[in-house]
Amino acid sequence: MISAGDFRKGVTFQWDGDVYQIIDFQHVKPGKGAAFVRTKIRSVLSGGSKEVTFNPTERFEKAEIITKEMQYLYSDGELYYFMDLGTYEQLPLDVEAVEEAIKWIRENDIATIRLYQGKAFEVLPPNFVELEVTESEPGIKGDTSSGATKPATVETGVTLNVPLFVNVGDKIKIDTRTGEYLSRV
Known part of the structure; x- marks a missing residue:
């Protein structure tokens, strides 16, 4: 109780x-x-x-909630497929269950799935992920006042603010709970 x-x-x-x-x-x-x-x-x-x-x-x-570590396999456009690493069973999930987490998860990444009576209701990404920057404006020389940032898009499609020295192709560490840049890897 x-x-x-x-x-x-x-x-x-x-x-x-x-x-x-x-x-x-x-x-x-x-x-x-x-x-x-x-x-x-x-x-x-x-x-x-x-x-x-x-x-x-x-x-x-x-309520008794079961938590499982599962591997994200792929999306067919409507459903997102996760695999239980112990039994190799695939679990298809709809957009509502994965909408917050999928922006931080790439194919073959491990995510935490929360289930109630066998029905998945929430997907949690790892607290920290390392993703590659795919789009970013180059930093302008001399525009380095304290804490200057610019928008950058990572390989999963999320856009976030990063320091001016981050370039396309850099791997960056992101806190998925806040969506903030932490460091270059």
């Missing part, structure tokens, strides 16, 4: 005949009246999200 006062991002619980994952939460203690927890939750089974307010003492059954 988990109480609403213990809610954190990513926590999954059973409520109202469905399984929900906390997307965002805020513990509110108004000057008058009782404290409450304002949450944004997403249904693991249907994918729909909504905002709900809970009393911090409300208790819920914790």
Whole structure:
């Protein structure tokens, strides 16, 4: 059992005949009246999200989530295929399950898949990835004031800001949680 006062991002619980994952939460203690927890939750089974307010003492059954490391194989345009490295079974996933993670994953990369009762509901990329820069404007000499950046596109198609010294063909390290450049590799 988990109480609403213990809610954190990513926590999954059973409520109202469905399984929900906390997307965002805020513990509110108004000057008058009782404290409450304002949450944004997403249904693991249907994918729909909504905002709900809970009393911090409300208790819920914790949902059992299985986490697996799987290899991303390919996309056929509609589905994204992942392979379980232990059993070699392929798992096709739709865009809703992979939309946040796929921009950081290349073919043959390893990703973490979260499943509830055999149904995948979330794909998590590694926290840090190394990707090659495919497009970038050259840095202009003399334009090196502190912290100057320029947009660059990496091999997965994501555009992010990088320092002026990064060029096409460089491999860069990126934090996938924030989408920020960390260093050249």
